Amino acid sequence: MSNVSQIIEERPSDIGNFLVGRLLPFKNKRSVGPFVFIDHMGPVQLSSKENFDIGPHPHIGLSTLTYLFEGAVMHRDSLGTEIEILPGQVNWMTAGKGIVHSERTPERLRNSDKNMHGLQIWVALPKELEQMEPSFHHVEAAQLPTWKEGNTMYRLVAGEIMGKKSAVPVYSPLYLLEIKTVEACEINLGEHLYGEAGLYILDGKIETEGQAFLPKQLLVAKNSKLCTFKMAENSTVYIFGGKPFDEPRRIYWNFVATTPELIENAKERWKNQEFDKVPGETGYIPLPEDFNNFKLKKENNDNENTAF
Missing domain, CATH: 2.60.120.10 (Jelly Rolls)
Incomplete structure (x- = not known):
């Protein structure tokens, strides 16, 4: 008997101006251990007129892990963090009760040809920590x-x-x-x-x-x-x-939580722009219109409108 219970093929997903390969969540497999979301970014070559730009958007109840094979991304968040991540390094951002961040091509590369390739991962927080204070850690490759x-x-x-x-x-x-x-x-x-x-x-x-x-x-x-x-x-x-985890996780857009109330609260806070702002950023990504009639009592299908 095979030890492979499922084979999940990478599916294309549009996250704005960038196409990624989505691995998790999958309709028949919502998570693997605490991992609830995995995107394969690229490989893609961007011209001098193209840039990776994901504007300010919120998260709750998770930690994001960014790991690049090629390229560079400038991370900015509502804690005041501003740091460029390079291949082999790890950006680990813990949202807890709420954080906002943006991810863009660094200024030094915006007018030149560049490559982008990497993994973007979400790890759910334990129930007792899903409302913890947000934090950010940058880990060098040598660590x-x-x-x-x-x-x-x-x-x-x-x-x-x-x-x-x-x-x-x-x-x-x-x-x-x-x-x-x-x-x-x-x-x-x-x-x-x-x-x-x-x-x-x-x-x-x-x-x-x-x-x-x-x-x-x-x-x-x-x-x-x-x-x-x-x-x-x-x-x-x-x-x-x-x-x-013992408790299933609900995912709506960029929010991960153990209860519908936490997600509804985050949605209202974002609609009213009550999250802390990202210094240096003026715009933001609104709640996706595709989820206006979202019902939290039903298990959500693959989340194709997730910004990371």
Whole structure:
């Protein structure tokens, strides 16, 4: 019997002036451990007349994780943070009771050709922390545990696994592990994984139980303790997951919460512009019209209007 319970294909999603590949949430799989949202950004080449511009928008009840492979993004938020993120670094923004941020092409690159490629991830907060004070942490590439086994490179982007711990300050047991190969090899992580586990193929190919899987596919394990697979040469995969929460999470636009009341409150606060402002920004992204008749009692379908 296969240990792959689901195969999720990357789906295109328009987030304004940028097309991304959406992996989570999926209609039959809303989360993997505490991970509730994953977008694959790019790879895309932008001309000197094109820029990545996501204006001010709010979040509650989650932490966002930005991890770039190529390009650069200027992050600004309502805490007064203003920092450029580069490939290999991590931006970890915890919304808690509410934060507003924007993400744009840095000024130094706006009039030149540039590439964009990376992952944008949301991690739900534990129920007892979903109304915590917001915070922001920038983690340099050198602060992420990196090690080699044979010709296989490992990097722990977030969380704790294999006796390693990332500098990203997470709030529940989880892991986001990057694995890169030069030569084909077998990977056995079963003794190290816990909770729910997913595997995203960025480049190359993996094989497990006689089946081959290719880029832009996300595999969800039935049992994380049985996670063994073969990676082809020059492949890159991301293993992510952790302990799932007891309470389901509701997602409306950029809001994640355990109760409909928290989401309704956030919607009203944003409509009335009662969130703190982002210094240096004047505009904002309104609540999407597509959700005017949204009913919180019904399970939402894939959220195609999410700004991050």
